[in-house]
Amino acid sequence: MCNRYHPLAYCLLGCGLLLSACDNDGLDVLDIEVPAGYELSAGTSTVFLSSSVAYDSEAPWVSGDYLTRFVRGDRLYDDVRTSTNGLGGGLGPVYAGYSCGSCHRNAGRTRPGVWSDNGSGAYGFSAMLIYITRKNGAFFRDYGRVLHDQAIYGVKPEGKLKVDWQFEQFEFPDGEPYELAYPKYTITDWYAEEISPDDLFCSVRVPLRHVGMGQIMSLDRTEIERLAAKSNYPEWGISGRCNYISERGVTCLGVSGNKAQHADLTVELGFSSDMGVTNSRYPEEICEGQIQINQGSMMGLSYDQLDISTEDMENVDLYMQSLGVPARRNVNDPEVKRGETMFFKAGCHLCHVTTLHTRPRGSTLLAGTQLPWLGNQTIHPYSDFLLHDMGSEIMGVGLNDNYVSGLARGNEWRTTPLWGIGLQEKVNGHTYFLHDGRARNFVEAIMWHGGEGEASKNVFRKMPREDRAALVKFLQSL
Numbered sequence: 001m002c003n004r005y006h007p008l009a010y011c012l013l014g015c016g017l018l019l020s021a022c023d024n025d026g027l028d029v030l031d032i033e034v035p036a037g038y039e040l041s042a043g044t045s046t047v048f049l050s051s052s053v054a055y056d057s058e059a060p061w062v063s064g065d066y067l068t069r070f071v072r073g074d075r076l077y078d079d080v081r082t083s084t085n086g087l088g089g090g091l092g093p094v095y096a097g098y099s100c101g102s103c104h105r106n107a108g109r110t111r112p113g114v115w116s117d118n119g120s121g122a123y124g125f126s127a128m129l130i131y132i133t134r135k136n137g138a139f140f141r142d143y144g145r146v147l148h149d150q151a152i153y154g155v156k157p158e159g160k161l162k163v164d165w166q167f168e169q170f171e172f173p174d175g176e177p178y179e180l181a182y183p184k185y186t187i188t189d190w191y192a193e194e195i196s197p198d199d200l201f202c203s204v205r206v207p208l209r210h211v212g213m214g215q216i217m218s219l220d221r222t223e224i225e226r227l228a229a230k231s232n233y234p235e236w237g238i239s240g241r242c243n244y245i246s247e248r249g250v251t252c253l254g255v256s257g258n259k260a261q262h263a264d265l266t267v268e269l270g271f272s273s274d275m276g277v278t279n280s281r282y283p284e285e286i287c288e289g290q291i292q293i294n295q296g297s298m299m300g301l302s303y304d305q306l307d308i309s310t311e312d313m314e315n316v317d318l319y320m321q322s323l324g325v326p327a328r329r330n331v332n333d334p335e336v337k338r339g340e341t342m343f344f345k346a347g348c349h350l351c352h353v354t355t356l357h358t359r360p361r362g363s364t365l366l367a368g369t370q371l372p373w374l375g376n377q378t379i380h381p382y383s384d385f386l387l388h389d390m391g392s393e394i395m396g397v398g399l400n401d402n403y404v405s406g407l408a409r410g411n412e413w414r415t416t417p418l419w420g421i422g423l424q425e426k427v428n429g430h431t432y433f434l435h436d437g438r439a440r441n442f443v444e445a446i447m448w449h450g451g452e453g454e455a456s457k458n459v460f461r462k463m464p465r466e467d468r469a470a471l472v473k474f475l476q477s478l
């Protein structure tokens with residue numbers, strides 16, 4: 001059941017109290033559909049958990065052989081890799097994380113080193129990916145796509161990230177202050193040729209929460225393409241577009257990753273690029289060709305055997321795609337309900353699309369196993385999985401990272417799915433948001449929205465304080 005609110009109704013009901021919220025700068029407020037209070041986030045995959053394992057528990061339909069494989073996948077996912085060969089080995093020689101779970105703790109977003117260590121830290125582990133390119137977009141020969149800031153004993157990390165924060169104070173029209181923090185990156189301790197900052201773009205990424213990976217993989221891609229054709233709201237300055245990527249000779253719609261730069265779950269890439277764990281898709285060490293690796297071989301380490309089998313990678317794939325999606329909480333709390341209305345009023349839902357569908361047959365894992373349970377589901381990811389220009393103005397740079405991924409330009413980002421976001425603090429112990437974790441709370445995350453998000457952000461900005469607070473409360477219920 002749905003409650004249909006007509007935009008006019010807001011003004012009739014709320015104008016006395018919500019004067020500024022009605023002042024929408026002449027924006028065409030659409031026919032707004034607020035989903036009726038209690039909604040299952042992901043159909044039959046919804047789990048009713050709000051504890052620290054809310055992201056990391058199997059969907060209700062996982063049983064029998066699938067449960068066995070889920071448990072094995074979970075173990076492989078969290079196994080702390082070592083530098084030896086064989087099961088649990090294969091780490092490095094250079095790496096960014098020592099298990100999937102080291103960065104995606106509890107299938108979420110590990111507290112990133114950008115804040116706790118101002119970067120890689122001296123000995124610490126940063127739980128981030130550091131992408132580097134030349135200014136013309138080319139990769140550096142001695143480094144490749146990711147700067148690995150960790151290495152096994154006897155090998156040098158490729159470099160270390162240092163973050164200097166710049167802070168700026170702002171005020172809402174009602175006088176309430178807020179602050180934004182902008183990270184300035186420097187890379188030190190290059191293992192080989194020092195790269196001049198004049199020819200370096202550096203994009204730092206904090207991990208994405210795994211909430212709803214199976215549903216994302218099962219999305220009806222034609223629905224996303226139809227959405228792209230439809231996602232055009234000139235009054236709001238919004239027009240989302242698809243990212244298409246070519247992998248192994250096939251062009252596909254990208255749906256995962258911060259720039260929708262991946263069509264699949266990238267399990268093989270995660271093992272290879274993030275941890276140095278070789279596999280059938282990426283049989284070569286990521287640092288192949290680095291001079292220090294030849295030295296490594298001389299130290300008696302052997303790099304010529306694959307570190308994980310395709311069967312085991314499929315178990316990791318199965319584990320991620322079979323995770324349950326936490327149900328929303330406090331949906332009947334009046335403040336949450338009001339915040340939900342504000343979410344629609346500010347046009348957040350034009351990008352953070354509330355409802356999508358999965359294709360009839362569900363998902364196919366990387367070695368061919370089918371997960372039909374993921375099929376034909378109505379889901380509430382709060383994302384359109386499209387790219388949006390998020391602007392380059394705020395604090396002189398905005399969210400632009402100058403990093404190109406497929407069709408996505410530096411200022412373009414995939415709308416982050418918001419399902420489960422309210423539990424991030426419980427699951428991972430922090431509230432750092434946005435692709436590089438620069439936002440320290442919900443308000444800062446919203447206030448970084450520029451470009452296509454500018455009009456929406458401004459509606460939020462002009463809301464009375466208690467409406468902004470209600471909107472945040474609504475986000476916490478997701």
Ligand code: HEC
Pocket residue numbers: 096097098099100101102103104127128129205206207208209210213255256257258259265266267270271274275316435
């Ligand atoms: C060094 C930290 C690190 C390690 C280790 C790591 N990841 Fe990630 N992962 C990330 C970051 C950062 C992103 C976001 C990348 C981006 O900007 O798109 C990500 C994104 C992903 C995504 C896309 C999620 C989405 O919602 O679109 C998947 C799936 C994923 N990782 C799976 C894995 C698996 C499986 C492993 C282990 C084989 C792994 N990761 C290991 C940091 C890590």
Ligand code: HEC
Pocket residue numbers: 238258343346347348349350351352388390399413414415416421432433434435436442445446449452453456457460475
């Ligand atoms: C034009 C499309 C668009 C609109 C409108 C929009 N967003 Fe976003 N939102 C995005 C994109 C794209 C990102 C990812 C940006 C990044 O990571 O740099 C994002 C990120 C976020 C995040 C951080 C998610 C995370 O896990 O890091 C939150 C919270 C959020 N948006 C809330 C809102 C709210 C609330 C509104 C309405 C006031 C809104 N957004 C309006 C596109 C949009």
